[in-house]
Amino acid sequence: MKKTGFVLVGMAMALVFGLVLSACGDGAGSGGGGGSVTVTNFPSDEKGYIYVYPDTGDGTITTRKEYAAATGFDTRVATTEGSSLSPFPLYTPDWDQRWKDTGTYLVVLEYINYIMFKTGVAFSKGSATIDLNDMTNWSTLPNN
Structure with missing residues (x-):
C-alpha cells in the first residue's frame, strides 16, 4: 500500500x-x-535582424529624415534577439520575454548591406507576414 x-x-x-x-x-x-515576423521571398539561407516600431501615423515614410525620426532606438517595441532566419522570433526590447502585441506597426529588416522597411504592418498576437518585394529599400529614399 x-x-x-x-x-x-x-x-x-x-x-x-x-x-x-x-x-x-x-x-x-x-x-x-510569442510573436514572429515571416518574410516571404526572403533568401532561405540568409540571416537578418527585425526591428518593430510604432507606425508612423499616416503610414508613409518618404525621406531618410522621416525614417530616422520613426526609428529611434528608444521607440522600438520589439526586436530579434540576434541574427536569425525567417520567421524571425520577436522579443521585447530588453529581451526578457517574447513580444505578443496586436496592432499596426513599422517593420525594419536589416540583412547583408540592406535596410528594408514597411509601414502599416498588421500584427496579431505579435505575429505578421511581409513580402520582401513589398518593402522599401532605405537607400532609395532622398535625404531631405
Whole structure:
C-alpha cells in the first residue's frame, strides 16, 4: 500500500512539473512562445535582424529624415534577439520575454548591406507576414 502511494505521488509530481514547463514554454515558438515576423521571398539561407516600431501615423515614410525620426532606438517595441532566419522570433526590447502585441506597426529588416522597411504592418498576437518585394529599400529614399 505504501509503495503504491509513493508511486502515485511521484506520478502526480511529474505531471505537475510537466504542465508547468509546457505552460511556461521555452520562448522558442511553442508553449509560452510569442510573436514572429515571416518574410516571404526572403533568401532561405540568409540571416537578418527585425526591428518593430510604432507606425508612423499616416503610414508613409518618404525621406531618410522621416525614417530616422520613426526609428529611434528608444521607440522600438520589439526586436530579434540576434541574427536569425525567417520567421524571425520577436522579443521585447530588453529581451526578457517574447513580444505578443496586436496592432499596426513599422517593420525594419536589416540583412547583408540592406535596410528594408514597411509601414502599416498588421500584427496579431505579435505575429505578421511581409513580402520582401513589398518593402522599401532605405537607400532609395532622398535625404531631405
